Amino acid sequence: MEVIATRPSTFTKTPFTYCPGCLHGVAHRLIAEAVEEFGLINKMAGVAPVGCSVFAYKFFNFDMAQAAHGRAPAVATGMKRARPDMHVFTYQGDGDLAAIGTAEIIHAANRGEHISVFFVNNAIYGMTGGQMAPTTLPDMKTTTSPYGRKVDDIGYPIRASELLATLVAPYYIERVSLLSPAEIIKAKKAVNKAIQYNKEGRGFTFVELISTCPTNWGIDPVKSRDWARENMLPFFKVGCFRDKGEGVE
Amino acid sequence: MSKVLMKGNEAVAEAALRAGCRLYFAYPITPQSELIEYMAKMMPKVGGTFIQAESEIAAINMVYGAAGCGKRVMTSSSSPGISLKMEGISYLAGSELPAVIVNVQRGGPGLGDIQPAQGDYFQATKGGGHGDYRCIVLAPSSVQEFADMASEAFELADKYRNPVLILADGMLGQMMEPVEFKPAKSAEEMEELGKQHDSWCICPNEDGDSKHHHEINSLEIDPLVLEKHVNQLFAKYAIVNRDELRYEKYNVNDDNEILCVAWGTASRIVKSAVHELNCEGKNIGLIRPITCWPYPYAAIHAAIGKKVKQVYVFELNTGQMLDDVKIAVAGKVPIKFWGKVGGIVFTPAEIKAKLEACF
Numbered sequence: 001m002e003v004i005a006t007r008p009s010t011f012t013k014t015p016f017t018y019c020p021g022c023l024h025g026v027a028h029r030l031i032a033e034a035v036e037e038f039g040l041i042n043k044m045a046g047v048a049p050v051g052c053s054v055f056a057y058k059f060f061n062f063d064m065a066q067a068a069h070g071r072a073p074a075v076a077t078g079m080k081r082a083r084p085d086m087h088v089f090t091y092q093g094d095g096d097l098a099a100i101g102t103a104e105i106i107h108a109a110n111r112g113e114h115i116s117v118f119f120v121n122n123a124i125y126g127m128t129g130g131q132m133a134p135t136t137l138p139d140m141k142t143t144t145s146p147y148g149r150k151v152d153d154i155g156y157p158i159r160a161s162e163l164l165a166t167l168v169a170p171y172y173i174e175r176v177s178l179l180s181p182a183e184i185i186k187a188k189k190a191v192n193k194a195i196q197y198n199k200e201g202r203g204f205t206f207v208e209l210i211s212t213c214p215t216n217w218g219i220d221p222v223k224s225r226d227w228a229r230e231n232m233l234p235f236f237k238v239g240c241f242r243d244k245g246e247g248v249e
Numbered sequence: 250m251s252k253v254l255m256k257g258n259e260a261v262a263e264a265a266l267r268a269g270c271r272l273y274f275a276y277p278i279t280p281q282s283e284l285i286e287y288m289a290k291m292m293p294k295v296g297g298t299f300i301q302a303e304s305e306i307a308a309i310n311m312v313y314g315a316a317g318c319g320k321r322v323m324t325s326s327s328s329p330g331i332s333l334k335m336e337g338i339s340y341l342a343g344s345e346l347p348a349v350i351v352n353v354q355r356g357g358p359g360l361g362d363i364q365p366a367q368g369d370y371f372q373a374t375k376g377g378g379h380g381d382y383r384c385i386v387l388a389p390s391s392v393q394e395f396a397d398m399a400s401e402a403f404e405l406a407d408k409y410r411n412p413v414l415i416l417a418d419g420m421l422g423q424m425m426e427p428v429e430f431k432p433a434k435s436a437e438e439m440e441e442l443g444k445q446h447d448s449w450c451i452c453p454n455e456d457g458d459s460k461h462h463h464e465i466n467s468l469e470i471d472p473l474v475l476e477k478h479v480n481q482l483f484a485k486y487a488i489v490n491r492d493e494l495r496y497e498k499y500n501v502n503d504d505n506e507i508l509c510v511a512w513g514t515a516s517r518i519v520k521s522a523v524h525e526l527n528c529e530g531k532n533i534g535l536i537r538p539i540t541c542w543p544y545p546y547a548a549i550h551a552a553i554g555k556k557v558k559q560v561y562v563f564e565l566n567t568g569q570m571l572d573d574v575k576i577a578v579a580g581k582v583p584i585k586f587w588g589k590v591g592g593i594v595f596t597p598a599e600i601k602a603k604l605e606a607c608f
Contacts, residue, residue, distance in 0.1 A: 012462065042454035042461070047314075057464050063451040065317050065465035068340050071310040074302070078314025081298040082272055082322070085453055104310070107303035 008032040010041050014058045021214040021221020023178040024053055027120055030188050031089070032060065034195040044087050045079055047072040049096040052126040056091050070101020073108035076115045087198050089116040095125045098134040098158045105164070112169030112204045116194045119160060122211040123232060130216030134158045137231055142216075157235060161208045165241035171203030173242040177210035177233060179225045186238075197245060210236055252427035257392045257417065258283035260428045261351060262291070264399035265323050267433040269442045270349070271297035272322040274311035276304055278330045279363045280419035281353035285325065305330040309337030309350075316346035317465035319446030321403050325351035327419070328369050329360060331377075338412055339378030342482070343467030347406035347446075349399070350384075351415045353422035356592030364592025365419035367513055370569035373416050374542040381479050383486045385413040385493065386541040388513040392426035400431060407445065409489055416541060418565070420514045420594060486543075495539035496548050500527055503554040505534040507607050510549060510574050511563045512538050514594070519563050522600035531608055532556075541570070549577035557582055559607045563600060564588045 010032040018024045035044050041062050048056035050069035057064035063086075067075040072090035080088045097105050097119050108115065124142055125131040131144040135157045139148035149157075161175045172194060176187035187209060194205035210232055212224040219227050240246075255263070262284050265273070273288040285301065292299035298315075302308035308324050315322040326334060331352045341348050354369050356362040371377075373386045385405050389395040395417055402413040434442065443450075454461035469475035499520055501508070511519040516537040523535045536552045538545050553560065560578050562571050568586045578584055587603050589595045 042457055045451045054468060057466055061462055062454070063461075063463045063465075065314065065451060066344075066468055067313070068310065068336055071306065071313075071337070074307040074310035075314035075317075077300070077307075078272070078274065078311035078316075078322070079318055079451060080314075081300070081311070082315035082318035082320040083452065086318075086451065103303050104307055107307065111300075 008036045010035045010061050012059060012061045016059060017055055018052065019215040021212065021224060022052070023211040024120065026178050026184060027118065027209050027211065028056065028059055030184070030191040031091070031118060031195070033188070034192045035062070037192065038195050038199050040087055040195070040199060043085065044089070047076045047079070047088070047090040049090070049092040051093040051096050053091055053093060053120065054127065070096050070099070071104055072096065072101065073104040073113070073115070073117065077108055077111070077113050080113060080115055089118060089198065091118045092120070093126065094119070094121045094123065094133045094135040098160050105160070106167070109164045109170050109204050109206065110167050112171070114198070114201055114203055116198045116205045116207070118191070118194070119206065119208045120211050121160070121208055121236060122213040123157070124213050124216050126213050126216055137235060159236060161206065161241050164206055169204060170206060170242055171244045172197055172205040174240040175208040175210065175236060175238050177228070177238050179210065179212070179229055193245070202245065208236070210238065252429045254425050255392065255428050256283055256423060256425050257395045257421040258353065258423070259287045260392050260396040261399050261415070261417070262287035264396035264430060265349070265403070266291055266295055266297070267430055268321065268400035268403045269434045269439055270321045270323045270403065271295065272315045272320055273297070273324065274300045274302050274308040274322070275324045275326060276302050276308050276330060278327045280355055280422045281325050281327045281351070283422070284351065284353070305333035306336065309334040312348050313337055313341055313344070313346060316341065316348040317344070317451050319443040319450030319452065321442060323349040323351065325353065327353045327355045328357050331369060331372065335372070335378035338384065339380050339382060340467050341412040342378070342382035342384065343380065344465050345410040345482070346412070346465070347410050348412045349402040349406055349415065350412060351417065354416065354418040356590070362592045363419060365514055365565065365594055366590065366592050367418060367515060367565040368569070368590070369416065370541060370564070370566060373414050374544070382482060383542055385409070385411060385489060386416050387413065387495070388416045388539060388541050389421060390513055390517045390537065392421060392424060393428050395421050396428050396430060405493065407443070409485060411485070411489070416513065418514050419592070490543040493540060494543050494545050494548065496545040497537040497539060498552065499523060499535040499537070501534035501536055501552045502532070503556070504532045505554045505557050506531070507533040507604060508552055508557050508560050509533065509535040509563065509604070510560060510570070511535065512541060512570060515563050515565050518595060518597055519600050521597035522604060525597065525601055526604060533604060538570070544573050546573070546577040549574065550579060550581070553578065553581050560584045561604060561607065562586045563595070565594060566590060
């Protein structure tokens with residue numbers, strides 16, 4: 001029998017701790033495959049955030065640092081500057097990156113740090129139990145917006161990719177979704193491009209991955225993908241916002 | 250090497266460079282800005298990295314990342330900025346990372362002022378950040394000592410894999426004094442630096458070992474595992490407490506009638522007063538903690554001779570180290586305290602007047 005897929009060598013054997021239907025596992029796999037495909041297992045280091053993916057350091061089979069809430073881009077900056085021969089990425093959720101860590105991500109991007117940032121956006125805080133995120137949609141109910149997010153009171157969701165695309169320095173910024181096999185294949189291309197540019201030392205690369213949170217949305221895994229497609233994708237439009245490698249501006 | 254006249258802030262920066270510090274991340278704040286400016290100027294000349302971070306929080310987390318890579322890394326700030334760094338310092342201690350943090354203290358609380366003060370003693374020695382941890386705290390009293398402590402701090406940080414704070418103040422940062430530097434690390438020494446960290450730090454897996462998986466981490470979700478980790482940290486701190494106590498005794502003898510205790514800049518002023526009183530035939534001694542953590546409790550206790558009728562503590566705060574002196578003296582003799590706050594520095598004459606009243 002022909003083997004067409006195996007567990008990437010860039011994963012440890014530690015089982016994932018994610019809820020059923022959560023797409024962190026898919027996002028992790030895309031990164032693990034890219035690191036394997038580009039032959040970077042011995043020179044890659046990742047930074048795990050606070051949030052559901054806080055245990056990412058257990059899952060990837062290369063060096064990992066765990067950062068304080070929101071500080072991953074600063075930690076990655078210190079790592080990359082200390083060891084320019086290493087390749088460094090951060091893996092961050094929407095609370096981590098777009099709320100408490102807003103300053104760190106904007107300034108790491110603005111410095112054009114030679115790191116890759118994988119930003120998983122599911123419009124809610126997962127690990128702390130379903131509170132409002134900076135990416136929570138208008139009128140979306142969460143445990144801290146029980147009457148729905150009121151934009152007059154708390155503002156609109158933050159579009160991190162568009163925000164970072166206003167900066168001059170970033171090399172590559174793309175938003176993809178993980179909601180179907182076809183979209184995952186597109187996401188894989190984006191993740192690969194970010195890692196390839198990282199390997200080539202081209203500059204700051206950023207991939208936003210639209211994801212789901214069946215547990216905290218209270219929607220079953222299949223329906224949660226439909227919900228994300230109908231509600232998240234109109235606000236968080238997928239697409240490439242910056243690709244200096246392709247000449248796309 | 251001959252002595253050069255330098256500001257404290259610049260001297261500590263130069264000494265850090267000579268000690269092999271090649272990564273420095275910080276944010277400007279008075280009265281330590283000459284330190285960041287010196288690093289901005291010199292780091293590119295030695296092939297090092299200088300980043301003016303977007304905040305103190307980012308700076309300390311850059312330190313965390315670089316320290317996690319086993320490199321000699323430093324940050325500096327003054328009181329309000331050090332408060333912002335406390336989250337990162339707790340993470341450094343929890344993850345057992347070596348780093349040097351310089352605090353050029355100013356008056357507080359809050360924004361306070363920009364004059365010298367010693368109001369961050371509690372923050373430095375009793376925690377500051379969250380959780381059960383300790384930082385090694387070195388307190389200089391001259392520009393020379395400030396500079397010397399840079400290399401000592403890196404040695405201690407590397408030896409114990411622990412953050413080391415240099416607790417200076419605006420007076421030491423801003424004053425100029427002659428200073429003699431240790432020779433800079435040679436190329437061979439630089440090559441060796443940090444190699445003791447290769448077994449755990451983030452580094453390339455050069456031999457392709459499939460078990461190479463280094464984690465820089467302070468998260469232990471299992472309470473029993475965390476309990477063990479914290480107990481291990483405190484076993485390490487016990488060794489620091491045993492082996493790394495530093496203090497200075499000035500005219501401490503069995504015939505002392507008064508024993509003064511002071512640290513940092515304050516100790517220097519007290520020393521002048523003690524010297525004058527000694528010249529006038531009064532027998533008075535001074536003991537100065539050089540490490541504020543670990544604290545020389547036993548040394549202070551032992552310094553209380555049979556004739557001592559009073560221990561007198563002087564600080565540029567409202568009595569933060571006084572608590573430690575009380576523990577050290579353990580009720581043996583009465584203790585008095587006098588301090589000044591607001592960034593106002595007492596004079597030798599003021600101290601002398603306070604002490605004369607005790608005889």
